[in-house]
Amino acid sequence: MRLSDTLYLSIKTVSSYRTRSLLIVLAMALGVAAVVILTALGDGARRYVTNKFSSIGTNLIIVIPGRAETAGGFPGAVLGQTPRDLTLEDANALAHLPQVRRYAPLNIGVAELVAASRLREVTVLGSTAELLPVRHMELAQGRFLTRGTGHGAQILLGAKLAREFFPQGNVIGQRVRLGDRRFLVSGVLKFQGESMGFNTDEIVIIPIDYAQALFNTSSLFRILVEARSRNDIVFTKEAIFDILKQRHDGEEDITVITQDAVLATFDRILRALTLGVAGIAAISLAVAGILVMNVMLVAVSQRTSEIGLLKAIGAPSADIHHLFLVEALLLSLTGGVLGFILGQFGSLLIRLAFPLLPAWPPTWASLAGVTIAFVTGLLASLLPAERAARLNPVQALSAK
Amino acid sequence: MIYLSGITRLFQMGDQEVRALSGINLKIASGEYVSIMGPSGSGKSTLLNIIGLLDRPDLGRYELDGIDVTSLSEIEQACVRRKKIGFVFQSFHLVPRLTAAENIELPLILNGISPTNRKSIVEEALLKFDLSNRAQHRPAEMSGGQRQRTAIARATILRPTAILADEPTGNIDHRNGTEVMALLERLHHTGTTLIVVTHDRELGARADRHIAMRDGEIVMDDISERPNEIE
Numbered sequence: 001m002r003l004s005d006t007l008y009l010s011i012k013t014v015s016s017y018r019t020r021s022l023l024i025v026l027a028m029a030l031g032v033a034a035v036v037i038l039t040a041l042g043d044g045a046r047r048y049v050t051n052k053f054s055s056i057g058t059n060l061i062i063v064i065p066g067r068a069e070t071a072g073g074f075p076g077a078v079l080g081q082t083p084r085d086l087t088l089e090d091a092n093a094l095a096h097l098p099q100v101r102r103y104a105p106l107n108i109g110v111a112e113l114v115a116a117s118r119l120r121e122v123t124v125l126g127s128t129a130e131l132l133p134v135r136h137m138e139l140a141q142g143r144f145l146t147r148g149t150g151h152g153a154q155i156l157l158g159a160k161l162a163r164e165f166f167p168q169g170n171v172i173g174q175r176v177r178l179g180d181r182r183f184l185v186s187g188v189l190k191f192q193g194e195s196m197g198f199n200t201d202e203i204v205i206i207p208i209d210y211a212q213a214l215f216n217t218s219s220l221f222r223i224l225v226e227a228r229s230r231n232d233i234v235f236t237k238e239a240i241f242d243i244l245k246q247r248h249d250g251e252e253d254i255t256v257i258t259q260d261a262v263l264a265t266f267d268r269i270l271r272a273l274t275l276g277v278a279g280i281a282a283i284s285l286a287v288a289g290i291l292v293m294n295v296m297l298v299a300v301s302q303r304t305s306e307i308g309l310l311k312a313i314g315a316p317s318a319d320i321h322h323l324f325l326v327e328a329l330l331l332s333l334t335g336g337v338l339g340f341i342l343g344q345f346g347s348l349l350i351r352l353a354f355p356l357l358p359a360w361p362p363t364w365a366s367l368a369g370v371t372i373a374f375v376t377g378l379l380a381s382l383l384p385a386e387r388a389a390r391l392n393p394v395q396a397l398s399a400k
Numbered sequence: 401m402i403y404l405s406g407i408t409r410l411f412q413m414g415d416q417e418v419r420a421l422s423g424i425n426l427k428i429a430s431g432e433y434v435s436i437m438g439p440s441g442s443g444k445s446t447l448l449n450i451i452g453l454l455d456r457p458d459l460g461r462y463e464l465d466g467i468d469v470t471s472l473s474e475i476e477q478a479c480v481r482r483k484k485i486g487f488v489f490q491s492f493h494l495v496p497r498l499t500a501a502e503n504i505e506l507p508l509i510l511n512g513i514s515p516t517n518r519k520s521i522v523e524e525a526l527l528k529f530d531l532s533n534r535a536q537h538r539p540a541e542m543s544g545g546q547r548q549r550t551a552i553a554r555a556t557i558l559r560p561t562a563i564l565a566d567e568p569t570g571n572i573d574h575r576n577g578t579e580v581m582a583l584l585e586r587l588h589h590t591g592t593t594l595i596v597v598t599h600d601r602e603l604g605a606r607a608d609r610h611i612a613m614r615d616g617e618i619v620m621d622d623i624s625e626r627p628n629e630i631e
Contacts, residue, residue, distance in 0.1 A: 314482020
């Protein structure tokens with residue numbers, strides 16, 4: 001029998017048993033759609049997180065006071081195990097490294113912001129003009145901190161704070177009080193949302209020396225360093241270690257985290273998570289495969305007499321085998337393609353509902369979903385097809 | 401020419417071995433019209449299945465047109481069945497979801513004939529068997545006579561050398577039965593071998609040669625009265 005005729009007869013059969021075919025197609029489609037949608041969600045989350053980190057800058061190196069024996073997280077500095085603080089002089093020393101494009105010392109604290117008869121506690125970042133490019137921040141209006149040391153008491157407001165304190169929008173040049181000091185608003189940050197644990201819309205940024213005076217400290221919370229290129233990160237990290245070790249009397253008492261490493265870790269975790277959910281969804285495809293096998297076995301029983309007839313009019317066992325195989329494959333493939341379309345549609349709905357989440361189904365997941373559906377259908381149809389092909393024609397013809 | 405020599409068919413029924421056919425020797429010349437009669441369990445259907453290559457004998461030799469078909473592979477037997485044998489069954493065995501035209505088309509599909517050629521061959525057959533107005537009807541929408549005519553059209557679409565009919569009028573009324581037999585006999589007159597297995601004495605009597613079976617053996621074959629016809 002020609003392949004086109006096998007296909008023709010199989011399509012005829014599939015379309016004749018509408019309910020049965022619809023159920024198999026639906027089971028397969030839901031399995032594939034689940035794979036596509038869940039991987040879109042997982043991969044979307046991965047991309048969302050990595051994009052957030054990337055937006056801060058992938059060439060970023062973070063220097064933290066205190067030594068961590070093992071990598072990751074917030075090391076000793078947070079727990080007060082710092083043998084020696086990081087200072088502005090340490091930060092300035094890094095400027096001499098050729099691999100360093102720019103750096104921004106950072107202090108952080110909480111203070112009371114008072115302006116226009118309003119008052120609230122805010123997170124205060126103390127830094128320099130370089131913080132803007134290092135953290136890839138953007139201004140909505142005004143200007144950032146002035147370079148050099150001769151700047152005045154200027155303050156940048158987060159977008160939400162600016163709106164809360166000055167709803168009329170006339171922010172630049174306004175006077176505010178932070179703690180016990182007065183500042184002049186020089187700029188407003190763009191809406192950025194959460195980034196690196198801060199809601200940048202609710203922070204204020206002041207010059208580093210003002211921050212140190214405000215919090216009565218000479219140490220830094222950390223130093224943000226931007227390497228010239230991604231390839232320079234390892235050398236820069238070593239150079240930072242060397243120079244600070246030298247400055248700290250040979251003591252290696254700092255921890256250096258690279259943005260790249262954090263990014264890679266998140267990437268790995270979320271990729272594994274995506275694969276995990278894809279695997280769970282793939283189980284539903286296996287279940288759908290068992291359904292295909294069950295339905296095809298029932299079909300063989302129901303059509304025993306027909307199989308006998310086909311043998312009587314000269315169909316070899318191979319033709320019968322192919323008919324059942326193609327029938328199951330048609331159902332699986334239709335289910336797979338429908339599932340792919342449903343998956344794409346579902347992902348689109350997620351993207352529309354959550355615009356921040358780039359829930360695009362990965363190509364590999366879509367391909368894998370359809371392929372698994374096809375392979376599952378193929379495997380599930382082998383036994384029924386074999387059973388049909390092996391039927392004794394005399395017994396098959398006498399079946400009711 | 402059908403030549404059976406020492407054909408024995410055994411079936412295992414639990415612990416017991418049943419001899420459905422016991423050393424059958426039979427020669428049927430091309431173009432003969434033969435009826436095989438006998439009570440239930442006499443082995444006539446088993447004999448027809450072996451002649452139609454649906455079953456293999458446990459012992460003996462079967463030659464069809466000079467070829468020992470018992471030693472052929474499953475695929476080769478299917479090919480011989482497709483090209484040389486046409487089956488007509490009591491219960492028609494039409495595929496319920498296919499139309500009359502599609503049922504008739506089945507052997508052509510199995511024989512690898514192109515759709516364009518198939519169309520004209522099927523149209524011709526529909527006309528020949530007076531089924532043109534039923535071409536797009538499914539079996540459930542046809543009368544018993546029309547179904548059997550469809551089955552005969554399917555059995556003869558590839559112009560087989562032998563038609564094997566197992567109780568061809570068993571499921572239809574007398575008028576349609578007579579019509580169906582007339583149709584089969586018309587095909588026989590064009591040179592096709594016709595072997596009819598039946599319980600019906602009247603139907604069996606229409607054949608030129610009458611074979612009676614009992615307990616897996618041929619107990620009567622009136623060929624002996626006309627030996628020259630076979631030679």
